[in-house]
Amino acid sequence: MDPRRAGAHAGPGGARGDGVSGDRLRGALAHSLAVFAGVRLGLSVLALAAVALLPNAADVPGGAAGLPGPVDVPGWPAPRPGPGWHNLFTAWERFDALWFLRIAAGGYRPGDGSAAFFPLYPLAIRAVSWLLGGRPLAAALLVSSAALLAALVVLHLLAATELGEAAARRSVLYLCLFPTAVFLFAPYSEPLFLLLSAAAFLAARRGRWAAAGLAGALAALARSVGVLLAAALAVEALHRRAERRGPAWPGLLAAAAVPLGTLAYLAYWRVRAGDWLAPLHQQATWQRVAVAPWETAVAGTREAFRWIGVYPGGYHLLDWLLVVPAAVACLYAVIRFRPAFGVYALASLLLPLALAFPPRPLMSLPRFLAVVFPIHWALADLVERRALPHTAVVAVSAAGLGVTTLLFAGWYYIF
Incomplete structure (x- = not known):
């Protein structure tokens, strides 16, 4: 069954709005x-x-x-x-x-x-x-x-x-x-954000738009990228209308509620420091600058293979080795899954690429992508279709997780 259409044929507990069986x-x-x-x-x-x-x-x-x-x-x-x-x-x-x-x-x-x-x-x-x-x-x-x-x-x-x-x-x-x-x-904050973003999608797929909007607004209060859920919920609302599964306006209202989480935090800083954009201005502390996403990708690739075998150049290669497969999975999600999931995956990839740290272009992007769940769906779908072996996915992923855990706990620069 095509995952793009799976929700339309869901049984009890599926996307039609029914409850989850015990x-x-x-x-x-x-x-x-x-x-x-x-x-x-x-x-x-x-x-x-x-x-x-x-x-x-x-x-x-x-x-x-x-x-x-x-x-x-x-x-x-x-x-x-x-x-x-x-x-x-x-x-x-x-x-x-x-x-x-x-x-x-x-x-x-x-x-x-x-x-x-x-x-x-x-x-x-x-x-x-x-x-x-x-x-x-x-x-x-x-x-x-x-x-x-x-x-x-x-x-x-x-x-x-x-x-x-x-x-x-x-x-x-x-x-x-x-x-x-x-x-x-x-x-x-990643686990809390993952919970809220997943809950927003689950509620949206079941037509429970008030819950979807609330979860999305809380996700936007948990991490800055939570605001991306607004686009995904809007796309889902329009898609459901195209499928003749209800009007679009409740979903569009839910999508409009998502940025309220971000707005609430910005309002706090307006009251506290007189600066609506203090959270954005603080990005200068981390030396992130706005660039074209493809420029970050090119710079990250260049640095990955420029310092092979030289410390600390290995961080560039590690970032690249983690980002590239995840980026491919994001693109697969765009093609394979419902539009809302594809929009969310693609936006979650492009936004960090557009805010780069020039000395280490792909820094933190592997962490940001960990909570983009359509990536993991893409791997599962490819294994289901026998395009990837399950054992290889588990072995390679577990090995990478072991490396990053050792480095993280040892204060090495895994951000």
């Missing part, structure tokens, strides 16, 4: 929990090993030129090396995680770079930390873990409607083994 929900939860627990256990072991095995500047008295090391953020020091089982948890406290923890504990501060981090995840950390008696790291890990597990269940249900049960199970596995899925298990 058996389907239990099956999705059981499979998602098994995958989540298995990958979480494996990555925890790898992260613990990385802390003890991979050298960084903090391990060497007086530091060491060329070695990465703990990077503090204003108001939140990075954890330093030290023996003990606490490393099972602090091994995940890296890079942007420090910003989320700082914001959750101490709030935003004008001009220090914190405005670049959208507020929904820090707010959730703050609330759960209060319930835990003031333990922000534990709260951050709990929120991200719960959000990821819930996201896997939602994506399983959505993929089962669009692709079938077998492909749904594979797509959940491929998502958790994606080479930059390390960020889905770390205290980052």
Whole structure:
């Protein structure tokens, strides 16, 4: 069955607006929990090993030129090396995680770079930390873990409607083994965003536009790219009208609600610092500039093969090796799946390419693409059609995930 049309033929629990059967929900939860627990256990072991095995500047008295090391953020020091089982948890406290923890504990501060981090995840950390008696790291890990597990269940249900049960199970596995899925298990905003974006699509496919608009607005409050859901929901609304499955206006209203999440955050900065665009202006802190997407792709390819075998040039090659297959999967999603999913995948690829970090053109793009679930659907669909072997997808993805986890926990520059 063509996935573009699968939703139109969905049975109970499908895209017609029916509820989810108890058996389907239990099956999705059981499979998602098994995958989540298995990958979480494996990555925890790898992260613990990385802390003890991979050298960084903090391990060497007086530091060491060329070695990465703990990077503090204003108001939140990075954890330093030290023996003990606490490393099972602090091994995940890296890079942007420090910003989320700082914001959750101490709030935003004008001009220090914190405005670049959208507020929904820090707010959730703050609330759960209060319930835990003031333990922000534990709260951050709990929120991200719960959000990821819930996201896997939602994506399983959505993929089962669009692709079938077998492909749904594979797509959940491929998502958790994606080479930059390390960020889905770390205290980052990606899991919460993934949950909300998946929920927006699931609600839209079932014609529940109020829920879709709310989930989309919350996604836009979680990450700046959440606003892209507005285009996807609008396309889905128009597509459903073309299929004679209802008027377009409820879906278009839901799409219009998505930017309200972004607008609410911008309004906060207007009140706080007199600058509506403070989150955008803070991008200068990270030295990102607007360029044509193809220029970023060309520069990233050039740098990837310019420094082979030379540290730290390997970061360019690693970025390229992760981005190119994901970009191909995005293009496959555009051709193969419903227009809303294709629009979302393509926009999620092009926007980061248009905001590049010139010294490392593809930096962070592998992380951004980890939550673009049509990529994982594309892999599952290709395996279903026997164009790719399942074992090879799992082996290559798991190997890449192992590498990025070791580097991330060791403070190497995996952002």
